[in-house]
Amino acid sequence: MSDDHDHHDGDEHELRVSKIRNGTVIDHVRGGQALNVLAILGIDGSEGEEVSVGMNVPSDRLARKDIVKVEGRELSQDEVDVLSLIAPDATINIVREYEVIEKHRVEPPEIVAGVLSCPNAGCITTSGEPVDSRFEVLEDGVRCDYCGTIVRDEIAALIDT
């Protein structure tokens, strides 16, 4: 079972990334996207959060992967959904007292609201109106529900932080 490999794989980088007691482990993030994952979650360390990041660690499933561990924070379903935009293969492990008590795969949502800001300066959602941004999730990108702008490669740059 590939999961077993992953566990083995996980054990190896325990050396690099310390175990957490309570919180969330986001595993199988595409190599190089760990900092964007933190940006989506609004974590920049300024609140004193205890965060461990492993970047470009060897993985069986992805050639290279990133791993993010956040002590003392359990991700909500909304946060997990949005992660799928930049980390579609991620697995989310909720940890309590050093035990993984829940394991989720991310599922792309159909709509992402209030998370990304539209890159189109001519879009009504960027004009101080009382509306949240809203994007339809396409197979290979996202599309603003208001102005229709499609974003494919630069989604992480649109994250409202």
Add this chain to the structure above:
Amino acid sequence: MRHDHLITSKQLTREDIETILDRAAEIDADPSAVADRHTNTLLGLLFFEPSTRTKMSFETAMKRLGGDVVDMGSVESSSVKKGETLADTVRVIEGYTDALVLRHPKQGSATMASEFVDVPLVNAGDGAGHHPSQTLLDLYTIRENAGLDDLTIGIMGDLKYGRTVHSLAHALTNFDAQQHFISPESLRLPREVVYDLHQEDGGAGIREHETLEEILPSLDVLYVTRIQRERFPDEQEYQKVAGEYQIGTETLEAAGDELTIMHPLPRVDEIAPEIDETDHAAYFEQAHNGVPVRMALLDLLLSDDGAADRRGGEADE
């Protein structure tokens, strides 16, 4: 019609389009028959950027149906100047009127506004986005002159910022139409529009060109739009392309006798005045068609059936 609002031509099915155009043809044939169909009906005109023609066309349409209009006036003299949001403006004017027409410089403004109101709202142009009532009068004109099926149409000019072009191209995917898009490299269709056209049409009926020459002889309709000088970084760049996209009598030597030339107007120098007197010219007819088409549209949006649909829609939720 099943829709409460008309925001983009994408929401229109072939059946919707035919219903509106058929109704417009009836009205065109006998305008007096509908002269008091909507007495005591008030249409709110919210034009956040100037557009004399579209505004007057809606105003005429409403008055010819027996109703009246209230007009926000120019942006300079309105509360918008004081920083009121569009969301607030439409919610206030909704309370005065039975339907709204909105022209606004921001893309997506009509979609947003429609989320704040219950009366029917017609998008009369949202930035570089959509202009569906223009599309309906374009389709009406095409149907009268060339028919909507087995149609080969060239759409030429500023395809990047031209909302009338985007709206028309979407609507034409409902018909058996070959669409040829002709523009300078820098003013090609936005990728969003191409994406949609491929989704809706499989891309089968869509081709892009930089010059008119090669496809002109095969066209039934040539839809010309203005290439705006201000889109170009410098005058020289503009001069280089501008001439290529102008239609003169010599251009038409290669065209078929039946070619219909259209333009949403205003034109500057895209079409030589000599063309006006030829059988090819349909642009003034096109502009006149705005009134019966908008009468048909307003009639359908304001009719009891439409109101029943709106109530039904709410009950379902």
